[in-house]
Amino acid sequence: METRALVLLLSLLLRLRLAAGLSPFYDVPEPVVEALKPRGLRISIPDDLGVELMAVHANMNKPIAPLEAGQISVDILKPKGGRWVYEDRRVRLRPGDVINYWLYVQVDGLGYRLDDQSFVVKDLVDPRSGNSQICVPSDTMVNGMPTCKGQLIxxxxxxxxxxxxxxxxxxxxxxxxxxxxxxxxxxxxxxxxxxxxxxxxxxxxxxxxxxxxxxxxxxxxxxxxxxxxxxxxxxxxxxxxxxxxxxxxxxxxxxxxxxxxxxxxxxxxxxxxxxxxxxxxxxxxxxxxxxxxxxxxxxxxxxxxxxxxxxxxxxxxxxxxxxxxxxxxxxxxxxxxxxxxxxxxxxxxxxxxxxxxxxxxxxxxxxxxxxxxxxxxxxxxxxxxxxxxxxxxxxxxxxxxxxxxxxxxxxxxxxxxxxxxxxxxxxxxxxxxxxxxxxxxxxxxxxxxxxxxxxxxxxxxxxxxxxxxx
Missing domain, CATH: 2.60.120.200 (Jelly Rolls)
Structure with a gap:
């Protein structure tokens, strides 16, 4: 099923859930966006809360409308290294470029969107390894030690x-x-x-x-x-x-x-x-x-x-x-x-x-x-x-x-x-x-x-x- 159709179907299910008095309990976490050196783009969120799928829709240096497929339209079906990661090493970015995007995340059979997102490229990041994990500090503490958001602890x-x-x-x-x-x-x-x-x-x-x-x-x-x-x-x-x-x-x-x-x-x-x-x-x-x-x-x-x-x-x-x-x-x-x-x-x-x-x-x-x-x-x-x-x-x-x-x-x-x-x-x-x-x-x-x-x-x-x- 195409992402747009899937979004519409699961959005309907979400409205039915709300009408039944049930509250959604998942908020799409803040994505980590990286412009890679010498070229490439990486967008990721933590693998948590029963996430089943992440879809990325983005335009380079031009706006993107809600539910628009965009120049980039990709479904990510499996997590990697504790995160859901979209990565394309063919994309060439320079400081000042703007990535306008929205995300769709499926959790326990329900769909959630993060709309109207923008990222301005300031610096290019050395990816070092395609399997590197990004650590965003979490409120969670384990045995007195800090953790990373979304980490399976x-x-x-x-x-x-x-x-x-x-x-x-x-x-x-x-x-x-x-x-x-x-x-x-x-x-x-x-x-x-x-x-x-x-x-x-x-x-x-x-x-x-x-x-x-x-x-x-x-x-x-x-x-x-x-x-x-x-x-x-x-x-x-x-x-x-x-x-x-x-x-x-x-x-x-x-x-x-x-x-x-x-x-x-x-x-x-x-x-x-x-x-x-x-x-x-x-x-x-x-x-x-x-x-x-x-x-x-x-x-x-x-x-x-x-x-x-x-x-x-x-x-x-x-x-x-x-x-x-x-x-x-x-x-x-x-x-x-x-x-x-x-x-x-x-x-x-x-x-x-x-x-x-x-x-x-x-x-x-x-x-x-x-x-x-x-x-x-x-x-x-x-x-x-x-x-x-x-x-x-x-x-x-x-x-x-x-x-x-x-x-x-x-x-x-x-x-x-x-x-x-x-x-x-x-x-x-x-x-x-x-x-x-x-x-x-x-x-x-x-x-x-x-x-x-x-x-x-x-x-x-x-x-x-x-x-x-x-």
């Missing part, structure tokens, strides 16, 4: 489980979630298979309930606080051992970043009282460590129950939640929801994306924006809930202005993810949040929830993780 396709990148949390779950789980590094709970990370919850003891009621659990190679309840527990009376073991992996010691675009393709776990942990978490807890005072970015979460309701509203696996957690009160929790009417989120893979800059965080599922988090006037730090903090909040987006790392895991139960008063398969939730015997009540309901778990369906499967600089 992290890519994991899970051909193997690289333990220098991914570390296991090995400990009993605790405050403030109080999940009913112990995280292990056992291959039973986390493994790479068929180029995917598979995280599967299992029973801590499938054939010995006495162990749950009366046993003692010491976690080998515990990564929690030594000699604390994170590393060992002795069951006593109602305070039983966590009945489920699972896995949670993170990049805290290998990769963290602030501002950027993260994209994860994953299939959610299915099974009663399970939920995926696909988070960005603060590396330093700079603004405080209690009750998510330093924040948590929730890339995607769909509860595992296929039939979960509260007051007639659906809360199960066909409802996706994404957003930011800041504190524990509803006043400062920011959540966005989208509902899949055709299939649960655990039935197939979906692409989850967060676009994070200094002003806001935008949450995208399969190319569709579902919501955005923006600070109130004066910033989150101006909220009454944080008036007693001793650490100055450095920006209006704080605490989301520090480096965060990636977490992938499967959680079970706990006090935060499943509201009291909900029903699964017409059975009431067997525990109450914040009660001391919640884990005991959960375990006593084993015969209702465990049959809904399936070795394959109840696993979180992650196909890839990619992060780009803004």
């Amino acid at each position: 992290f890519e994991e396709n899970f051909s193997t489980l690289n333990q220098s990148i991914w570390q296991h949390s090995v400990q009993l779950a605790g405050s403030p979630d109080y999940q009913f789980v112990v995280y292990t590094e056992s291959p039973e709970n986390s493994v790479v298979r068929d180029d995917k990370l598979i995280i599967t919850p299992t029973l801590l003891s499938s054939n010995n309930s006495d162990y749950i009621y009366y046993g003692k659990l010491s976690v080998p190679r515990c990564t929690g606080l030594p000699n604390s309840a994170e590393c060992s527990k002795a069951a006593a009376a109602w305070s039983i051992l966590p009945p489920v073991q699972s896995a949670k992996l993170h990049t805290k010691h290998s990769f963290s970043f602030v501002y950027g675009v993260i994209e994860i393709r994953a299939k959610m776990p299915v099974g009663d009282w399970l939920f995926p942990e696909i988070w960005l978490e603060p590396k330093e807890n700079y603004y405080g460590h209690r009750n998510y005072q330093s924040g948590q970015i929730r890339i995607a979460m769909a509860r595992g129950n296929e039939d979960l309701t509260k007051d007639g509203a659906q809360l199960g696996n066909n409802l996706l939640e994404a957003g930011c957690r800041l504190g524990l009160t509803s006043k400062i929790r920011n959540e966005m929801y989208t509902k899949s009417n055709w299939a649960p989120f655990g039935s197939d893979f979906h692409v989850y994306k967060v676009i994070w800059d200094k002003e806001q965080l935008v949450f995208v599922v399969d190319g569709m924006e579902i919501g955005r988090v923006q600070p109130p006037i004066g910033g989150f730090g101006g909220l009454q809930e944080f008036s007693s903090t001793t650490v100055p909040w450095k920006s209006t987006l704080a605490p989301f202005d520090r480096e965060f790392y990636i977490t992938l895991g499967v959680g079970v139960g706990g006090h935060l993810e499943f509201p009291d008063g909900c029903f699964s398969h017409k059975h009431p939730k067997p525990w109450t949040n914040r009660e001391t015997k919640s884990m005991l009540h959960f375990y006593k309901d084993l015969n209702n929830w465990y049959p809904t778990w399936d070795f394959q369906k109840s696993a979180l499967a992650v196909d890839y993780v990619k992060v780009w600089a803004m």
